Amino acid sequence: MSHKSPKDFFRPLAVGAPAPLREIPARPSRAIHFFDPSNEKMAAKVPGMIGTVDVLLGNLEDAIKADNKVAAREGLVKIAQSTDFGPTQLWTRINALDSPWVLDDLTTLVPAIGDKLDVIMVPKVQGAEDIHYVDRLLAQLEAKAGIQRPILIHAILETARGVANVEEICGASPRMQGLSLGPADLAADRKMKTTRVGGGHPGYLVRQDPPKDADGNSQIDAQRSVFQQDLWHYTIAKMVDACATHGIYPYYGPFGDIADVVACEDQFRNAFLLGCVGTWSLHPKQIAIANRVFSPSVEDIAHARRVVAAMGDGTGAVMIDGKMEDDASLKQCLVLVELAEKLAEIDPELKKQYDAIEVQA
Ligand SMILES: CC(=O)SCCNC(=O)CCNC(=O)[C@H](O)C(C)(C)COP(=O)(O)OP(=O)(O)OC[C@H]1O[C@@H](n2cnc3c(N)ncnc32)[C@H](O)[C@@H]1OP(=O)(O)O
Numbered sequence: 364m365s366h367k368s369p370k371d372f373f374r375p376l377a378v379g380a381p382a383p384l385r386e387i388p389a390r391p392s393r394a395i396h397f398f399d400p401s402n403e404k405m406a407a408k409v410p411g412m413i414g415t416v417d418v419l420l421g422n423l424e425d426a427i428k429a430d431n432k433v434a435a436r437e438g439l440v441k442i443a444q445s446t447d448f449g450p451t452q453l454w455t456r457i458n459a460l461d462s463p464w465v466l467d468d469l470t471t472l473v474p475a476i477g478d479k480l481d482v483i484m485v486p487k488v489q490g491a492e493d494i495h496y497v498d499r500l501l502a503q504l505e506a507k508a509g510i511q512r513p514i515l516i517h518a519i520l521e522t523a524r525g526v527a528n529v530e531e532i533c534g535a536s537p538r539m540q541g542l543s544l545g546p547a548d549l550a551a552d553r554k555m556k557t558t559r560v561g562g563g564h565p566g567y568l569v570r571q572d573p574p575k576d577a578d579g580n581s582q583i584d585a586q587r588s589v590f591q592q593d594l595w596h597y598t599i600a601k602m603v604d605a606c607a608t609h610g611i612y613p614y615y616g617p618f619g620d621i622a623d624v625v626a627c628e629d630q631f632r633n634a635f636l637l638g639c640v641g642t643w644s645l646h647p648k649q650i651a652i653a654n655r656v657f658s659p660s661v662e663d664i665a666h667a668r669r670v671v672a673a674m675g676d677g678t679g680a681v682m683i684d685g686k687m688e689d690d691a692s693l694k695q696c697l698v699l700v701e702l703a704e705k706l707a708e709i710d711p712e713l714k715k716q717y718d719a720i721e722v723q724a
Pocket residue numbers: 396397398399404405406408409422425426547548560617621644645646647
């Protein structure tokens with residue numbers, strides 16, 4: 364839902380602010396890698412990560428101690444001003460809109476490094492009103508600082524009200540770039556009885572039916588398989604639909620069990636299959652997992668290209684390996700092929716792998 368009439372939707376919100384984008388570019392953003400700009404050891408690693416990760420995000424909100432908020436903000440300014448980010452995007456996560464730090468975050472960052480910041484992530488977004496506030500303030504600050512292209516907004520979905528309002532959040536401004544899931548705050552706000560940051564839960568499961576004995580009685584105490592379920596399926600699916608409706612991009616979020624690289628990969632893959640374009644990385648070892656999961660496999664691209672070739676003008680139905688392919692399955696294949704083309708532009712290793720695929724007749 365827009366707060367403006369359709370004719371004014373793309374009008375700048377301050378005189379002299381850059382014109383809003385008509386379309387949000389599909390820039391690869393498989394991993395949004397979080398770092399604490401007040402942590403000197405971590406910050407020192409940032410320049411070396413350029414080119415190995417699609418997005419570097421200087422975090423100012425949760426996980427930064429209250430005593431370090433100013434140092435984190437100043438550290439981010441220093442890093443951004445002294446670093447050429449090349450192909451890697453620079454994002455930040457500002458403090459919550461009801462915090463004592465957010466106004467200084469925005470009024471410091473935009474004049475100092477607004478020309479380098481691609482996206483500002485806003486936490487704990489509750490409804491369109493939060494986006495409208497940041498939208499207008501950014502326009503005023505951009506105009507004052509002479510910023511030439513609009514800084515985009517990314518909202519974290521991490522309150523029950525935010526989830527209920529997801530559609531209006533996505534459509535609140537042409538600056539809206541995407542949404543991430545905030546499973547930790549969302550769990551707390553919903554009063555879910557979990558203590559984890561993302562991922563599944565062994566107690567959230569479906570159990571196989573009991574076997575029956577010769578008389579047809581259920582053997583309740585027999586050994587039965589249990590299947591752990593995904594606590595986040597509903598919210599991710601809702602985010603994906605809202606983002607697709609508004610032409611913006613959905614992301615998973617943090618996976619807090621850094622040591623469990625296997626479950627992390629599974630959770631990321633669920634999000635990829637459901638339509639997310641990327642996820643967060645909290646530790647350097649999660650970057651490779653995200654890059655792998657959010658890049659279509661060589662097998663998928665080989666199959667997709669085969670369907671594209673077989674479908675000619677894109678209409679009708681054909682059989683490939685015993686399966687029916689038609690206009691609709693072709694469209695799914697094109698999603699993968701187009702994503703592979705975008706990734707090949709920035710990832711030479713992937714390009715080599717995709718280029719080596721021979722299309723089977
Ligand atoms: C719910 C939410 O809001 S999630 C988002 C907020 N949370 C975050 O942003 C957390 C970001 N990550 C971190 O703070 C850290 O990775 C932690 C606390 C999880 C683990 O940190 P450590 O215990 O230091 O991890 P570990 O010892 O494995 O680190 C190995 C090296 O990687 C570095 N490192 C760890 N995390 C990062 C990072 N995110 N970026 C860059 N370097 C990092 C460490 O400084 C260390 O460097 P060293 O080898 O020179 O000593």
